[in-house]
Amino acid sequence: MTWKKSVALLSMIIATSVSVAVPASAASAGQVVTRFSEADRAAALAYWTPERMKRLGEQEWLPPAETVGKLWDGALPAGVGRLFFHAEPGGYDESCSATVVPSATKDVVLTAGHCLNGGFDRWDNVIKHVDMVFVPGYGAGRHKVFAARAFAWSDTYKGPTSAADDDGVIALDPLGGEHVADVAGVQQVSFERPPSPVATTMLGYPVSQLARGEKLVSCERPATLNTDSVSTVWETNCDLAGGSSGGPWLRDFDPATGKGTIYGVTSRGTMDENGVTTDLSAALFSDAVRDLYASADSL
Template sequence: MSATHRTFPRRLATAGALLLSATTAAVLPPGTAVAAGPESVTTHSGATTEQERSRVDAYWTPERMKLAGALIPEITPVPEDDTTPDDPRPLPADTPDPGAVWTHAGAVNRSVGRLFFTFSDGYDGSCTATVVDSANRSTVITAAHCLRGVGAPTADDTWRHNLYFVPGYRNGTKPLGGFSIKSAATSSRWDAEPGGTTSEEVAIAGYDTGVLVANRSAEGRRVADVTGTQRIAFTKPAEAEFIHTFGYPKDRLNNPDAKYTGSRMIHCAGPARPGSKVPLLWGEPCDMSHGASGGPHFAQFDTRTGIGTVVGVTTTSEEVAGGPANTLYATRLGDSARRLYNWAQTRPA
């Protein structure tokens, strides 16, 4: 299909801060004030009827998924498939990796995927998300800024639309199918008035975790029954703990000289360090950028099985958090994330 015939919004849409960076956020000191008062869970309904689920599934065509994240999709070339060959050998344990296509086998190829959505202005974007152990076998974790911007929770344009999780996404395909989202939740710290607290301030204060409850597949299967799950923990970070990170960065769509197109899952690994400017965020050496947001940071990751424990989700880079160049920082999971997780896993799927 030629670029002139694509059915994308014909406007220069605002990209939004999918991976927070200095181009979209001021560098703010630790302890920046966010909304006062008790923290609670703010929820939003997604596709709740069969008609809505079918519409979302049909919306995310291979071409639309490949171009999610392009500033001007009408004139952006559709990325070529990434044909990096798979390697059946497991990656040796504790091998540093600054960023490369994950070519190895394991459960991570099924439980981690690309999360697609549409902004209120019609622009399509994407993040990364992970299926985690849960009572309802339908709980998916990502970054809060992938689900909404700061604002009144009743304002529909604050939230992302057409939320759609594609586990194991690869080159525009849905190898395990696609899952529309029944409901989403973030911390109430994102409920600030527009023009007051920014999403960047809330994120660096440690509240950039979001959770999703996935609808069942067309065959009636819960997402975890299709993908398997990863462990999840709400523990304090440890200096130099070896962490593995996964995501779907897509910076090349808007910069021909950049590295990633979102076609394949990317892997990074290395020792965790707190951000020098934002010590609540912890990061590892990694060159991933926009699109990696919400991706899992695994502790105790077994490179043979592809199973680990999600202890954080990607939030930002060193431009905001400080530290060495090409460092990818996570919101580590603590009490706020536990509250969201407990809410999500009790929802019916």
Template sequence: MGTFARALLVFGAVALLTAPAAVAATADRVDTVSAADQAAALAHWTPERMQQVSADPTEPGERTAQPWTGPAPAGVGRFFFTEVPGVDHWCTATAVTSKNRDTLITAAHCVHPGFTRDDTEIKVTNVVFVPGYDHGHAPRGVFAARGYVVPDDFSLAPRDVAMVVLATHNGRHISDVAGAQRIAFDTRPTGNASMFGYPGSIPVRGEFLLRCDVPVTFRPSSIGDTWDSPCDMAGGSSGGPFLTDFDGHTGTVFSVVSRGAMDVDLHTLSLEGPTLGDAANEVYQRASAM
């Protein structure tokens, strides 16, 4: 099933924690993936398993978000992982321009889903990225993660961002194979944003890409600023990009889908994402150097 941090009337795979009055800059958290675990991830995610993970959706279809019918946007794809001890999930992620040409941006809760009721951290394994995923097809290959970086305070919604570093596929970097979106920090775009995701709603089941072309609203807060949008993509869109200046292929990432509000009928009403400030930039710089 797709993962989604949900607010208001619903509960999600990730607990929304109460934040302190102010958030100070903290150290990054870095995880690395062994070569053996990378190989295991690639073996785990067969085309059949990728489709099976989304076979039992419960959320109604989108009204605002529409199927994307153009060529695959640069670097956007479906991000698969397994929560230990063995539940498969997915999010959305995007390759961004970087020094190593291997870096993705997604939501932190896609690589650190939270804690169990006895306060044990939920870990993930079998982490792979499929750029341009469509109905079980991986037109640009399947890339295993070799590491990821999150802010130390990633459990707070305004810090819900992660950079994932991929291994090469057949000796080629993700940005060379699938392209990459630009990324900007401390920016406040105007006008509409393009938002992409692989939601797990009943008609979509994560099998094809949806897009919202919607206005976004800046929400300042003492615990960290966020962006709010009327995009209605269901769970599974977590980690998907907020893009400004999108020309049909590339744009500039300025946020990622973090959590959504839903009504009593499980329709998503809105999506929220963190601003990409100094903390996100530090995470990006560290991942780019891996």
């Protein structure tokens, strides 16, 4: 019998002896917002050394190497990078993927909601994601680290067990006076529903035996829109492992320019008994997510 489980595709490792600053959360205009103090942001930059980032891929057991997904060997795609954070309680270091998107502040990245919303532990404690940083072009010799000053998800997103509206936005601090959009470029975002199926390039940083999170991995597959009684999601048989959550789903992607248009981000995957991802899904962008993106400049 084949065992399958639908999971949120982030990567984690338990860290020990870690001191973190915990931000306060608040609901505002249909969104749930977390802001980090200046001290929190400084602590995040100090916490995420290159050695700690690499440690996520040095665990004893990692999912098998992707066979559909391939190591990216083209021009570095604009704006795509790796997101790192720490979960408390629990003491987990984790990573996701994220993309710089157009904004007036030039400081906004788009990712999955569950990369920001940790849900609850078994004792019903809120799991907070702290010490959050973003590294555009991770693994390509570029290691400029931007601290998150705030993040938000729509209050229509009900947490990591939900597939609907699993999207989030993050505002980053400039680094040495440079905004992340100027450093890494941006991918355009569209909230118009493309015809199904749609030819798609999916990008992310899966922490598997293929690249251990240290290199960008891609899938080029058609995605099909599926609606059930709970949610409407895009689905494809891409096999990117944990750590790919939040990575962009791009239509009309041009490898020569490294640019396309984001119409979704990696949300969930089905994993078999061997830890192999057999398919991925991305939540259909809703009006609530459109409003979330529109207000990201105020974070």
